[in-house]
Amino acid sequence: GEDVEQSLFLSVREGDSSVINCTYTDSSSTYLYWYKQEPGAGLQLLTYIFSNMDMKQDQRLTVLLNKKDKHLSLRIADTQTGDSAIYFCAESDSGNTPLVFGKGTRLSVIA
Amino acid sequence: DTAVSQTPKYLVTQMGNDKSIKCEQNLGHDTMYWYKQDSKKFLKIMFSYNNKELIINETVPNRFSPKSPDKAHLNLHINSLELGDSAVYFCASSQPGLAYNEQFFGPGTRLTVL
Numbered sequence: 196g197e198d199v200e201q202s203l204f205l206s207v208r209e210g211d212s213s214v215i216n217c218t219y220t221d222s223s224s225t226y227l228y229w230y231k232q233e234p235g236a237g238l239q240l241l242t243y244i245f246s247n248m249d250m251k252q253d254q255r256l257t258v259l260l261n262k263k264d265k266h267l268s269l270r271i272a273d274t275q276t277g278d279s280a281i282y283f284c285a286e287s288d289s290g291n292t293p294l295v296f297g298k299g300t301r302l303s304v305i306a
Numbered sequence: 307d308t309a310v311s312q313t314p315k316y317l318v319t320q321m322g323n324d325k326s327i328k329c330e331q332n333l334g335h336d337t338m339y340w341y342k343q344d345s346k347k348f349l350k351i352m353f354s355y356n357n358k359e360l361i362i363n364e365t366v367p368n369r370f371s372p373k374s375p376d377k378a379h380l381n382l383h384i385n386s387l388e389l390g391d392s393a394v395y396f397c398a399s400s401q402p403g404l405a406y407n408e409q410f411f412g413p414g415t416r417l418t419v420l
Contacts, residue, residue, distance in 0.1 A: 225407075226406055226407055228406075232347075236413065236414075237396060237411045237412060237413045237414050238349075238396065238411040239411075240408055240409075243406045243408070245406070281347055283349065287407055289402075289407070292354075292362075293339055293341075293351035293354050293362060293364075294341075294351070294409060295351075296348075296349040296350070298346070298347070298348050299347050299348070299349070301347075
């Protein structure tokens with residue numbers, strides 16, 4: 196079955212860039228997503244990328260996709276303490292299929 | 307207006323009891339989901355409904371029975387609760403064919419079984 200892998204922890208200093216990595220196994224993935232979960236809260240869609248794109252930039256967020264290696268990354272520029280959260284990589288292959296999530300990367304930002 | 311709402315937000319109950327969690331979405335979406343997030347924050351799909359019909363059941367015990375009275379509601383009933391059912395349950399909805407298949411999540415229901 197599909198599998199999505201992420202490292203579990205990342206710690207960065209305020210103002211530095213954060214890079215969260217993700218690998219997936221499903222070659223039919225059409226959409227790849229990054230969700231953010233703050234403590235005690237639900238999931239918020241941060242950004243997404245289609246599988247036919249290599250890169251997407253949205254303000255401080257840059258998503259890179261290497262489809263050949265099935266590798267996805269999320270770069271957060273100028274990381275702030277408010278960025279401390281769990282970041283989930285997820286994939287789906289069509290319009291109404293459930294998301295397959297990675298285990299989440301807990302980002303800690305040190306002031 | 308809340309897009310996807312769940313009740314209750316917290317649920318504490320004894321082992322062996324039966325409980326229900328309700329979910330409603332006001333987005334007009336056709337597809338709704340239940341996800342379970344365990345104590346390690348791992349998120350997994352449990353059920354998926356499209357237009358009130360069950361389309362995915364991911365090897366969830368029979369004690370869990372989803373019910374969709376209409377396409378805006380997807381409730382989850384759990385019989386004979388066990389300690390391992392303690393988790394946060396998230397409802398979500400999406401509309402096939404819309405841009406990038408975004409799933410909108412509810413705030414979660416934290417279930418604690420004692």
